[in-house]
Amino acid sequence: MKVHQLTREGLWEHETLSFTLGCKRLCSLAPKNTNTDVSTITTTTTPFDLKSFIRPESGSRKFGSLVDNKKDPPSPKDQVETHPGGTRWNPTQEQIKILEMFYKGGTRTPNTQQIEKITVQLSEYGRIEGKNVFYWFQNHKARERQKRKRNSVGLALSPPTPTFTSSITFETRGGIDQEDSPNKCRSWAFEYLEDQSWASCKEEDHKILELFPLHPELGKSR
């Protein structure tokens, strides 16, 4: 359904400077042996899925020395549900469950640290990358939003009882589950690039994590 729109008109030719690169499209075929490195405690991914050489960028590994805590295959129900081919992330039941717990707990736009934390934990149940976590929250939030909107519109349009028909939209309002507001503190993944405080974070987990309340501010939503 819905084929791609239509290509823009341009025909562009070259990049002035010789920057080129590995096409992500292709890369995505390679599993790109996730976490392991930066992740801290319990990582579970396989060392490297061969085939990773399909992907030019991933080239050589990089400081493999660093955290060489490369266990062998995962633990729980390992592969099976973890995108075997290596394309896009396919969350397992447990992963979804945990993610939803966070969501219900109020997490909407986790910052880099949170993302990595969550990623590490979820990696217990299958391969997963930080970006998957990030995207999940993005999408989940957006889709809850549109679902709610759709509902409210539906209710507004459909004639019958605008009265409280029990809790149809449950507690998705008020109380804890607010739109998002706080947490704008989320920094971006590039932080890893610049100051990879993550590697060191390992030892300060608790110390750091307790420094700030999860919802430091509440006003200033947008």
Next chain:
Amino acid sequence: MKVHQLTREGLWEHETLSFTLGCKRLCSLAPKNTNTDVSTITTTTTPFDLKSFIRPESGSRKFGSLVDNKKDPPSPKDQVETHPGGTRWNPTQEQIKILEMFYKGGTRTPNTQQIEKITVQLSEYGRIEGKNVFYWFQNHKARERQKRKRNSVGLALSPPTPTFTSSITFETRGGIDQEDSPNKCRSWAFEYLEDQSWASCKEEDHKILELFPLHPELGKSR
């Protein structure tokens, strides 16, 4: 799939795991001594601007062993223009110049590798982070777009000559400077997290960069 559908009505109370985090808002006050580490060749930033301890997360450095190519103070015109206070990036003339070159060369949404490359290069002229480069392209693209739209609308609305009034919008059309289309290959910064192929990239710069054409595909624009 589709299972978890309505696990929602839960009541979650606490975040099972004790995730909390460091607020980015605060962090951004700290310069967070950029690149140095990951960057490859010619890095120029100062080792670390002290004051970085304002930021809780940045804690200790991290594998300083890895690329210890930490030169001392920059070279060209060092600090001066590089956000002294430490808030947001304030590009120097040279940086803008180079960025525009890339833009005119056709770069719109550089991928992680490109970003880092560019960042390294630009860091010659002042402090800069990968995300600055990313945002610059995002904003520049968007604003060129809206500028163009505004112009075309303006022309459409204002009665006079819809004929070619020379090149008002210069080469922002056709030829080299197309909208964006390709380059969807851009991967996200999280890649650094997962597979930090960057560290190794240093030695394979040319090798890797020449593997793929910049605009591998042309259809499927959006």
Next chain:
DNA sequence: GCAAATTAATGATTTATTCAAG
């Protein structure tokens, strides 16, 4: 039963908007 065809979900990207520093 089962595999191709279709549809529904949802992961991943890009674009549009908004916020706010300077």
Next chain:
DNA sequence: CTTGAATAAATCATTAATTTGC
């Protein structure tokens, strides 16, 4: 008022559910 930074909305694309004809 320009523009760096960040978020939300829209869109694309792939996977799994499901339907359908055999």
